[in-house]
Amino acid sequence: MTDRTTDTAQPLPTSIDATLQLLTGADYVADRPLATVLFLALKMGRPIFLEGEAGVGKTEIAKVLAATLGRRLIRLQCYEGLDVSAAVYEWNYGAQMIAIRLAEAEGVADRESLASDIFSERFLIRRPLLQALEPDVAGPPVLLIDELDRTDEAFEAFLLEVLSDYQVTVPEMGTIKAEHPPIVVITSNRTREVHDALKRRCLYHWVGYPSAERELTIVQAKVPGIGKKLSREIVGFVQALRKEDLFKAPGVAETLDWATALSELDAVALDPATVSDTLGVLLKYQDDIAGLDGTKVKALIDEVRAALRAAE
Secondary structure, eight states: OEEESOSSOOOOOSSHHHHHHHHHHTTOOOOHHHHHHHHHHHHHTOOEEEEOOTTSSHHHHHHHHHHHHTOEEEEEEOOTTOOHHHHTEEEOHHHHHHHHHHHHHTTOOOHHHHHHHHTSGGGEEEOHHHHHTSOOTTOSOEEEEEOGGGSOHHHHHHHHHHHHHTEEEETTTEEEEOSSOOEEEEEEOOSSOOOHHHHHTSEEEEOOOOOHHHHHHHHHHHSTTOOHHHHHHHHHHHHHHTTSOOSSOOOHHHHHHHHHHHHHTTOSSOOHHHHHHTHHHHOOOHHHHHTOOHHHHHHHHHHHHHHHHHHO
């Protein structure tokens, strides 16, 4: 998957503060440790490995970098069974067969010439990793390798080779090497451990759940028009909910979805009935939803309001 959000390339940030401003300018509310690691990754030309729970904003970082730096975003969405043909390249076999049939009909007898023709650029289908190695007038693209933990160890080992030299070998054509390495962002939801050898080639950062203050800033930036009281109660409720024994705690993405949903319902504050009716926006497992009956929901709302009053 490729995407170009702007045609004008921007220079890389020259300081941690400039990196923080870059993210803030795209409404990505980051803390200084993340901005520091991101600045160093860009400065040193190293991949950045972002690990954390689903929905905390790891993927968004790559999108923000592409948008603010004016670079092409190339996304490799990982999944179990991902192989070279889906990640790097494959040949357009249908077009090759047509070319062979036409050559036979025309009486072409030079097999070497025919082989050279059908294994040429015009029949090569470039997948994300190969696309990321190609030169671009806007500068090296942003390569997002999303949810690497979903792949198997064999693909991880192959990726290790690619990231070592930023090159791949197409047997029929030779080695293709990047003139300038792409900006690489690798994410993992930690459903399994990624091998240390790959992590050693990256700068690492754990993207955790944000503090209440930062999450409130995110909600107010991403959900325009939301009331101050409602946004504070939403963040307080979600923060309290994450302390409960849940199969999957809500991430920032779920907080934003819930805030948007409650705004669409013209809510001005939380009430037990509305919260219970909209828990499916916030939580994604029935056991988690079933564990929050009306009494528990009311208790959490009361707890949040008491905490907000104490903070005033």
